[in-house]
Amino acid sequence: MLFSTEQSGLGLLFEYHKLLRPQFLMPAGNLREYFSSYRRSDLILVTKAPDSISEKQQQICRSHFPAKSSNELCFSGLSYQQLISLFDQQTMDLNELGTDTTLHLLTGIANPKPMQMMLKEKFKKVQHHEYPDHYDFNTKDIGKLVASYKKDPSERKLIITTEKDAQRLLDDALKALLLDLPVYYLPIKIVLQGKDQHSFDSKILEYVSSTTRNR
Numbered sequence: 569m570l571f572s573t574e575q576s577g578l579g580l581l582f583e584y585h586k587l588l589r590p591q592f593l594m595p596a597g598n599l600r601e602y603f604s605s606y607r608r609s610d611l612i613l614v615t616k617a618p619d620s621i622s623e624k625q626q627q628i629c630r631s632h633f634p635a636k637s638s639n640e641l642c643f644s645g646l647s648y649q650q651l652i653s654l655f656d657q658q659t660m661d662l663n664e665l666g667t668d669t670t671l672h673l674l675t676g677i678a679n680p681k682p683m684q685m686m687l688k689e690k691f692k693k694v695q696h697h698e699y700p701d702h703y704d705f706n707t708k709d710i711g712k713l714v715a716s717y718k719k720d721p722s723e724r725k726l727i728i729t730t731e732k733d734a735q736r737l738l739d740d741a742l743k744a745l746l747l748d749l750p751v752y753y754l755p756i757k758i759v760l761q762g763k764d765q766h767s768f769d770s771k772i773l774e775y776v777s778s779t780t781r782n783r
Contacts, residue, residue: 579612662690
């Protein structure tokens with residue numbers, strides 16, 4: 569992989585919110601090397617940064633990497649796309665839903681907080697059914713979700729999950745429980761912010777060029 573989290577190489581990924589907290593080596597934390605190993609990288613990408621990240625917030629991040637110049641540190645965020653129906657692939661704009669729509673959010677990923685926070689900013693009621701990363705949903709889990717949905721008195725309600733989790737719901741036994749319900753998944757797109765796109769593209773082209781020359 570071109571980028572490998574907390575490992576040396578061309579580039580490193582650091583999640584924005586985790587970067588602001590103390591970081592420790594495994595097994596106490598999730599770092600595979602000492603934090604100072606970032607000096608060997610060519611490019612650092614801070615992921616899941618706020619859309620409206622301020623210059624002050626950027627400077628706080630840069631202060632963690634004093635050995636790097638500003639063009640070696642880029643920021644990316646998440647762009648949420650249109651909702652897609654799990655069963656018929658029909659699309660729907662999230663912004664067209666009324667704020668009074670109740671969302672039953674199902675996740676089994678490492679960090680669902682960015683999606684959860686985004687949805688809570690848009691909707692008054694979000695019921696989060698949260699499971700660990702890489703979790704394999706079973707009929708009991710989905711039965712709880714369906715029961716919660718059906719018990720909900722809201723006139724407008726949807727079941728929403730991530731694109732990654734949606735694939736796990738295509739098991740025949742799970743599909744049978746959800747088939748008559750409005751189940752949508754929300755794809756995301758990684759977007760580099762402003763001038764960082766140019767810096768990122770330049771580094772990638774430099775890497776590809778140097779690799780080609782060395783063959």
